[in-house]
Amino acid sequence: MTWTRKHLLDIESLTPDEIVTVLDTARAFKAVGERAIKKVPALRGKTVVNLFVEPSTRTRISFELAEQRLSADVINFSAEASSFKKGETLKDTARNLEALNADFIVIRHSASGAPHFLARVLNASVINAGDGAHEHPTQALLDVFTIREHKGKIAGLNITILGDILYSRVARSNIWALRKLGATVTLCGPATLVPKTFEQMGCRVTHDVDEAIRDADIINLLRIQHERQRKTMFPSINEYIQLFGLNKARLAKAKPDALVMHPGPINRSVEIDSDIADSGRSLILEQVTNGLAVRMAVLFLVNGGKGPPEVTGN
Amino acid sequence: MPETTVILDAAAMQRALTRIAHEIAERNENGAEVVLTGIPVGGDHLAKRLGKILSELWQQTVPVGILDVSMHRDDLDRRAAPTVHPTVIPFDVTGKTVVLVDDVLFSGRTTRAAMDALNDFGRPKKIQLAVVIDRGHRELPIKADFVGKNVPTAEGEKVRVRLVENDGVDEVVLERPK
Numbered sequence: 001m002t003w004t005r006k007h008l009l010d011i012e013s014l015t016p017d018e019i020v021t022v023l024d025t026a027r028a029f030k031a032v033g034e035r036a037i038k039k040v041p042a043l044r045g046k047t048v049v050n051l052f053v054e055p056s057t058r059t060r061i062s063f064e065l066a067e068q069r070l071s072a073d074v075i076n077f078s079a080e081a082s083s084f085k086k087g088e089t090l091k092d093t094a095r096n097l098e099a100l101n102a103d104f105i106v107i108r109h110s111a112s113g114a115p116h117f118l119a120r121v122l123n124a125s126v127i128n129a130g131d132g133a134h135e136h137p138t139q140a141l142l143d144v145f146t147i148r149e150h151k152g153k154i155a156g157l158n159i160t161i162l163g164d165i166l167y168s169r170v171a172r173s174n175i176w177a178l179r180k181l182g183a184t185v186t187l188c189g190p191a192t193l194v195p196k197t198f199e200q201m202g203c204r205v206t207h208d209v210d211e212a213i214r215d216a217d218i219i220n221l222l223r224i225q226h227e228r229q230r231k232t233m234f235p236s237i238n239e240y241i242q243l244f245g246l247n248k249a250r251l252a253k254a255k256p257d258a259l260v261m262h263p264g265p266i267n268r269s270v271e272i273d274s275d276i277a278d279s280g281r282s283l284i285l286e287q288v289t290n291g292l293a294v295r296m297a298v299l300f301l302v303n304g305g306k307g308p309p310e311v312t313g314n
Numbered sequence: 315m316p317e318t319t320v321i322l323d324a325a326a327m328q329r330a331l332t333r334i335a336h337e338i339a340e341r342n343e344n345g346a347e348v349v350l351t352g353i354p355v356g357g358d359h360l361a362k363r364l365g366k367i368l369s370e371l372w373q374q375t376v377p378v379g380i381l382d383v384s385m386h387r388d389d390l391d392r393r394a395a396p397t398v399h400p401t402v403i404p405f406d407v408t409g410k411t412v413v414l415v416d417d418v419l420f421s422g423r424t425t426r427a428a429m430d431a432l433n434d435f436g437r438p439k440k441i442q443l444a445v446v447i448d449r450g451h452r453e454l455p456i457k458a459d460f461v462g463k464n465v466p467t468a469e470g471e472k473v474r475v476r477l478v479e480n481d482g483v484d485e486v487v488l489e490r491p492k
Contacts, residue, residue, distance in 0.1 A: 002394045028382060028398040037434040040385035297398075300385070304395025 006305040007119045007126045010135040011176040030293035043072035048104040049097045053079045056108050063106050066295035125302045133167050140173030142294040155182030160212045163222030165194045170263050188212035192233040213254045220261040221271045247273040316489040324484035330462030335367035337460050345372035349410045351381040354399040356417035359479040379403035383427035408436035417475035419445040422456035449473050
């Protein structure tokens with residue numbers, strides 16, 4: 001399978017084969033992280049700008065380390081310390097960065113579609129590091145990578161995503177990726193945060209946690225995103241914990257080999273009990289390790305996406 | 315369909331590998347210092363086969379690894395990203411004689427990338443190169459130490475090394491575009 005895309009903007013437009021190509025490539029990059037010398041020269045001489053207009057710690061650090069391990073030069077740009085405060089538009093900021101000969105722009109933005117917009121106006125490769133409530137493609141790819149490592153496959157698995165789905169770009173990207181690879185996806189959470197409209201994406205929607213996790217191979221918990229909720233979507237945190245929080249008693253009703261994931265940052269004792277987060281059934285820290293490998297793979301692939309199709313020959 | 319000529323059949327390939335193994339043994343008196351690393355796709359299986367023959371010759375296990383060079387290529391931004399294979403080197407290369415194994419030697423760029431990639435794993439005492447086919451057209455000052463068969467080719471032709479492990483048959487064919 002040859003990757004020919006110059007950008008990674010979303011999961012929705014990827015084919016199943018393209019998703020598998022990223023996962024296979026990431027496997028090789030994960031091994032690089034286990035060597036004494038964790039750096040390869042694949043992006044030597046290339047410049048990557050991390051344009052984080054919306055705050056982020058773990059995604060930015062993960063991208064930054066991925067870029068450094070590929071030998072790229074890295075510029076970090078955050079909204080707080082930038083000319084956005086002075087009223088510069090996204091287009092002008094990005095054009096200025098491109099005038100410095102940036103080859104890649106990794107963008108995190110609170111507006112859905114911001115990466116797609118940049119991809120239209122710039123020559124650089126654009127990678128979406130999360131746009132509004134739309135998509136967070138590298139998070140979905142690392143989640144799917146982690147699931148495949150543990151379960152050996154994606155097709156036929158039952159994946160339950162539990163929590164704030166409505167405002168979650170992680171959920172949307174995960175749903176696209178999992179459905180394309182043949183998993184059955186169940187969404188669960190308060191009715192206000194998990195509307196029935198998600199059934200149009202090919203998911204099962206339920207508001208009963210015990211039922212949602214009973215047959216699950218993977219339970220992917222999402223954070224309650226206070227910053228994206230214009231008003232409270234459920235009566236109280238305590239009620240959420242009682243009805244939807246993942247605790248030992250609840251997990252005991254799931255399959256014995258069901259594993260728990262969370263994109264972080266976790267709210268201990270809200271979505272997830274501390275003992276579960278720290279237990280052997282939690283893949284949370286592995287997700288962080290795998291995120292690095294997946295982001296290296298994505299940068300490696302889109303770098304090639306600017307060239308002609310793979311030249312076969314000796 | 316391109317016009318194809320069989321350069322090596324299964325028996326000839328087996329003879330070539332046996333001869334290469336004997337040449338490696340002749341060149342390197344101390345078998346304990348020799349490790350093999352094959353370059354995918356093709357070289358990894360060839361390295362395993364050579365390792366088996368050498369282990370019998372030397373009466374000791376010869377370590378065999380897989381060295382993927384795609385992250386070290388010099389044409390990464392000129393073409394679609396190559397398929398990356400896992401690198402598995404379960405031994406220390408420092409102080410060892412590393413025999414790189416590839417199916418075809420052409421421009422020499424893969425070999426250069428392989429030498430670069432090896433650097434990340436340690437400092438070999440020596441690096442040697444074994445190939446089944448040397449088809450000429452070098453773009454770098456690189457020469458193979460062990461060659462199964464020298465095949466003069468034109469630039470536009472293709473040399474395909476098919477192996478039982480990948481393709482169900484052992485043979486080398488030359489394809490001429492029509």
